[in-house]
Structures are given as C-alpha cells and as structure tokens.
Amino acid sequence: MLxxxxxxxxxxxxxxxxxxxxxxxTMGTLVGVLPGLGPVAAISLLLPVTFSLDPSGAIIxxxxxxxxxxxxxxxxxxxxxxxxxxxxxxxxxxxxxxxxDGRAGLALATAAxxxxxxxxxxxxxxxxxxxxxxxxxxxxxxxxxxxxxVAGLVLTIVVEGTQLVQGAxxxxxxxxxxxxxxxxxxxxxxxxxxxxxxxxxxxxxPLAIGLFGISEIVASLAGSGVGHVxxxxxxxxxxxxxxxxxxxxxxARGTAVGSVLGLLxxxxxxxxxxxxYSVEKVFARGRRDLGRGAxxxxxxxxxxxxxxxxxxxxxxxxxxxxxxxxxxxxxSALIVQGVxxxxxxxxxxxxxxxxxxxxLWVANVILVVLNLPMVGVWxxxxxxxxxxxxxITVALACGGVYAVNHSTADVWLTAAFGIAGYALRMARVxxxxxxxxxxxxxxxxxxxxxxxxxxAGDWSTFVRHxxxxxxxxxxxxxxxxxxxxxxxxxxxxxxxAP
Amino acid sequence: xxxxxPALRALLxxxxxxxxxxxxxxxxxxxxxxxxxxxxxxxxxxDAVPLRAxxxxxxxxxxxxxxxxxxxxxxxxxxxxx
Numbered sequence: 001m002l003x004x005x006x007x008x009x010x011x012x013x014x015x016x017x018x019x020x021x022x023x024x025x026t027m028g029t030l031v032g033v034l035p036g037l038g039p040v041a042a043i044s045l046l047l048p049v050t051f052s053l054d055p056s057g058a059i060i061x062x063x064x065x066x067x068x069x070x071x072x073x074x075x076x077x078x079x080x081x082x083x084x085x086x087x088x089x090x091x092x093x094x095x096x097x098x099x100x101d102g103r104a105g106l107a108l109a110t111a112a113x114x115x116x117x118x119x120x121x122x123x124x125x126x127x128x129x130x131x132x133x134x135x136x137x138x139x140x141x142x143x144x145x146x147x148x149x150v151a152g153l154v155l156t157i158v159v160e161g162t163q164l165v166q167g168a169x170x171x172x173x174x175x176x177x178x179x180x181x182x183x184x185x186x187x188x189x190x191x192x193x194x195x196x197x198x199x200x201x202x203x204x205x206p207l208a209i210g211l212f213g214i215s216e217i218v219a220s221l222a223g224s225g226v227g228h229v230x231x232x233x234x235x236x237x238x239x240x241x242x243x244x245x246x247x248x249x250x251x252a253r254g255t256a257v258g259s260v261l262g263l264l265x266x267x268x269x270x271x272x273x274x275x276x277y278s279v280e281k282v283f284a285r286g287r288r289d290l291g292r293g294a295x296x297x298x299x300x301x302x303x304x305x306x307x308x309x310x311x312x313x314x315x316x317x318x319x320x321x322x323x324x325x326x327x328x329x330x331x332s333a334l335i336v337q338g339v340x341x342x343x344x345x346x347x348x349x350x351x352x353x354x355x356x357x358x359x360l361w362v363a364n365v366i367l368v369v370l371n372l373p374m375v376g377v378w379x380x381x382x383x384x385x386x387x388x389x390x391x392i393t394v395a396l397a398c399g400g401v402y403a404v405n406h407s408t409a410d411v412w413l414t415a416a417f418g419i420a421g422y423a424l425r426m427a428r429v430x431x432x433x434x435x436x437x438x439x440x441x442x443x444x445x446x447x448x449x450x451x452x453x454x455x456a457g458d459w460s461t462f463v464r465h466x467x468x469x470x471x472x473x474x475x476x477x478x479x480x481x482x483x484x485x486x487x488x489x490x491x492x493x494x495x496x497a498p
Numbered sequence: 499x500x501x502x503x504p505a506l507r508a509l510l511x512x513x514x515x516x517x518x519x520x521x522x523x524x525x526x527x528x529x530x531x532x533x534x535x536x537x538x539x540x541x542x543x544x545d546a547v548p549l550r551a552x553x554x555x556x557x558x559x560x561x562x563x564x565x566x567x568x569x570x571x572x573x574x575x576x577x578x579x580x
Contacts, residue, residue, distance in 0.1 A: 218505075386543075391515075391539040391540040391558055395532050399519075403574075406574070411520035422509055
C-alpha cells in the first residue's frame with residue numbers, strides 16, 4: 001500500500017502538478033463560493049481549463065477543483081445559509097446558526113479541518129480497499145455492470161429525494177440524449193434529425209454547462225437564484241480545547257459513515273452528510289444543541305461528505321459508475337483525457353490512479369493552508385455584485401465550450417440547454433438525474449448489448465449472477481422505497497386538502 | 499408581467515449572449531464574439547447601465563482573449579473569418 005502511495009506522491013508532488021492542484025483549489029473555491037454556483041456548475045464551467053493540460057496534470061487540477069468547489073460550497077452554506085449543493089444542506093443548519101452568533105470563522109475552520117482530516121483517512125482507505133475491490137470487480141461481467149449502473153441510477157433518484165415519476169422521466173430524457181448520434185453497435189443514426197453536428201452525439205460539456213451553469217446565471221440575474229448578499233460576522237477561527245474534542249469525535253464518526261456510504265452506487269456525499277447528522281443526533285455530546293449552532297453539526301456532515309466524495313471515486317474509477325452529478329462530470333473529464341475507467345485502471349494507469357488519490361489528499365491540505373488565512377478574502381468575493389461576475393462566467397463558458405471541438409454547434413447547444421435548464425429550474429425539476437442518465441447511457445447500452453450477445457439474447461443473464469442479482473434487488477428495493485414515499489406524500493396531500 | 503420581465507430579460511440576454519458567440523466566432527473572430535457575449539450578458543440585470551456594461555465587456559474581452567489565445571494557445575482567430 002505504501003509503495004502505491006509513494007507512486008502517487010511522485011506524481012502529485014512534482015512542481016508542475018502541485019501548481020495545477022493549487023490552481024484547481026483556488027479556482028474551485030473561487031467559483032464554488034459564489035452564491036448559487038455549487039460544485040456541479042463550478043466544475044462544469046471550469047472543465048475546459050483542464051483540457052490544455054496533460055492527463056495527469058488535468059486530473060490533478062480536477063481533484064483540486066473538486067475539493068475546492070466542495071469547500072467553496074460550504075463557505076456559502078455557513079455564511080449565507082445557501083447550500084451550493086444538496087450535500088452542504090445539513091451544514092447550513094448549525095454552520096449558519098454559528099455564523100449568526102458571530103462564530104462564522106470557527107464554523108469555517110471546523111469545516112476545513114474536519115474535511116481535511118476526513119480526506120486524509122479516506123485517501124488511506126482508498127489505498128487499502130482499491131486492491132481487494134479490483135479483484136472483486138474483475139470477476140464481474142457486462143451483465144453485472146449493466147445491472148449495477150441501472151441500480152445506481154435508481155438509487156440516485158431515491159437518495160436525491162426526487163419524486164419517483166419525475167426522477168424516472170429526467171433519467172429517461174438523459175438516457176435518450178446520450179443515445180443521440182451514431183450507434184456504436186449497429187452504426188445506425190439515432191435522433192439526429194439530419195443535423196450533421198449531431199452525428200457524433202451531444203457533447204457532455206454543452207449539456208452540463210447549459211443545464212447547470214447558464215441556467216444558474218440566468219436564475220441569479222433574474223432574482224430567483226442567489227443575489228448579492230452581505231456576509232456574516234467572522235469572529236475567531238481558533239477552536240477551544242473542549243470544542244476541539246467535540247469536533248474531533250464528530251469528525252471521526254462522520255468520516256466512518258462517509259467512507260462507507262461513498263462506496264455504494266447511488267450513495268455519495270449527500271446521503272453521507274444526512275446520515276452523519278442523524279448519527280450525531282444519537283451520539284453527539286452536544287446533541288441537544290444540534291440545529292442551534294452545535295460544532296458537531298458542522299464537523300460531522302462536512303467530514304462525511306468529504307470522505308464520501310473521495311471514496312465515491314473508487315466506484316467511478318473501478319466501475320465507471322458515477323454516484324452523483326459531480327462525479328459524472330469527473331467521469332466525462334477522464335474520458336476526454338483518454339482515460340477509460342475500469343477494473344484494470346490500476347494496472348494500466350498506475351501513476352494516474354495513485355496520483356489522483358494522493359492529489360486529493362494534497363488538495364485537502366492546500367485547502368486548509370489556503371482557506372484558514374484567506375476566509376476573509378473569500379468572504380469579500382461574495383460582496384462583488386453578480387452583474388460583474390456573471391458576464392465573465394458567460395464569456396469563459398462560451399470560449400471553453402468552443403475550444404474543445406472548435407464547433408459552433410456545441411455553443412448553440414449550450415444556449416439551448418441553458419434555456420431548458422432554466423425551464424426545469426422554474427418547474428422545480430432536479431436536473432441531476434438527467435446528467436447521470438446522459439453519462440451512463442452509452443455504457444449501459446454497450447454493456448447490455450455485449451451481455452445479450454454472450455447470452456444469445458437470454459434476458460435472465462442480468463440476474464443470473466450473484467452480483468447482478470444483488471444489484472437488481474437493491475434497485476427494486478429502492479424503487480419500492482421511492483414508491484412508498486410517493487404514496488405517503490400523496491395520501492398526506494389528500495388528507496390536507498379540504 | 500412585472501415579476502416575469504427581469505427573468506425573461508435575463509434569459510434572453512444570457513442565452514442571446516451565448517448564441518451571439520456561436521454566430522460570430524467563426525465569422526468575425528474571437529474578440530468580437532466574446533465582446534458581444536459579455537456585453538449582452540452584462541445587460542441582463544434589469545438595472546444594468548449600458549455604458550458600464552460596455553466598459554466591463556471591453557475589459558473582459560481583453561482578459562478572455564489573452565487567456566484563450568496566449569495562455570491556452572487556442573487555434574482561433576482574434577479577428578476575421580476562416
């Protein structure tokens with residue numbers, strides 16, 4: 001294990017890659033801290049910046065962007081009570097309560113230190129678990145991968161709390177958008193409507209930037225998003241011994257919960273932060289103060305979502321199954337860089353794999369060093385009116401999308417998906433499942449076709465093996481949970497109606 | 499209608515800015531395309547001041563052009579078509 005981490009350290013600690021990681025952390029925090037721009041929008045808008053780098057530099061910058069954007073999201077959660085994404089929602093409860101009490105500095109320091117500690121433990125766990133997981137995954141076939149990916153989509157809908165029908169429809173739309181273009185298996189054109197630009201399919205970047213980035217900018221400028229908000233009082237960042245002990249215990253519990261839940265398809269940071277908060281309600285010394293500014297209410301969810309964010313990269317790298325929209329963005333970035341995730345990635349790309357794991361740890365350390373003294377600076381960024389920031393973001397998005405393929409069609413698609421994303425936002429539809437469906441569309445299709453070809457068209461092949469059957473069972477249970485939740489909501493709605 | 503106008507204006511200006519970039523970048527170059535996109539996005543807020551948006555667009559265009567053509571060495575023309 002140490003040998004593998006040493007390989008990673010040799011890659012991650014070169015001056016060029018350290019600069020890439022630092023740049024990623026800074027840009028990620030800068031964009032993640034902007035009101036309303038969560039990690040998904042932040043990474044999708046900054047993704048083109050990485051395309052000019054070599055694969056390891058690009059992946060390391062992405063690791064920095066990933067961690068920076070996550071941390072930037074928690075700054076806006078604590079200071080403004082605005083979660084950048086669902087996983088930061090729990091942090092708002094106690095983090096913003098601390099900020100209102102004039103303890104914003106303490107809340108942000110706790111978030112940074114808890115995230116760093118959790119990131120360190122998660123990186124070690126990933127190094128320990130990657131080998132055994134690879135041998136387990138190596139025994140899986142295309143049928144198992146297909147069922148795993150479908151079950152992952154179902155569980156994501158359940159965990160995201162999206163309504164079953166709405167989630168199923170958005171996933172289906174994502175799957176259909178992913179199927180646009182030429183079929184790999186048959187060479188047939190699908191949904192191209194005679195438009196040449198669609199023969200190669202819809203690019204991930206126009207979809208992600210349009211759906212999340214452009215729509216967020218429109219919402220912010222229109223006043224339905226997040227506007228210009230005055231930050232809270234900072235106060236001291238130093239933890240007293242008693243607070244340190246309570247935060248450390250909560251961090252340990254949050255890290256344990258997050259590390260395990262991050263490995264599950266459909267798990268990831270959101271589930272982890274909510275689960276860690278529930279654990280704190282039982283075990284925390286200050287559980288009676290939870291929701292009113294308890295330090296455990298910041299340390300536990302922040303450590304859990306950071307640990308889960310990192311361990312969720314294992315299913316991504318070894319299975320190619322993203323557990324959430326942010327990880328789906330990373331998957332696309334890996335593919336753009338010519339890196340194909342799969343069980344053999346550790347053998348095929350050892351420097352990249354271990355370099356990424358060590359870089360995640362380096363990014364966490366950089367973020368603590370960068371953010372503890374610079375919290376005041378990030379807070380000041382929040383005072384810059386959106387009317388100055390958003391035109392820059394639009395120009396960067398246009399230039400970035402165009403730079404990838406030098407295709408104006410991609411820019412047109414970005415505008416179209418921006419309008420669609422805003423419409424979905426107005427209709428209160430969560431677009432994250434659409435993005436996951438889009439990313440998994442081709443892999444599901446290719447694996448399903450391969451599995452059916454091996455089994456001579458016998459559909460029972462998908463549940464014949466234990467792994468596939470287990471994943472299918474998880475998917476069915478997830479569907480049952482979502483259906484039961486929907487029924488309960490419908491019944492309570494009927495009771496409430498006159 | 500009063501409440502919907504800022505949203506419609508922002509939607510038209512921002513998506514129009516992106517569309518303007520798509521329309522212009524291969525016809526007249528990166529600089530005019532970026533300027534148009536930034537200017538339109540700058541006019542999106544309902545309280546936008548045109549002169550301020552114009553000056554902001556000039557500055558942003560210079561920065562973006564340097565970023566893409568000099569730092570990232572993109573093979574795109576600053577001015578002029580293909």
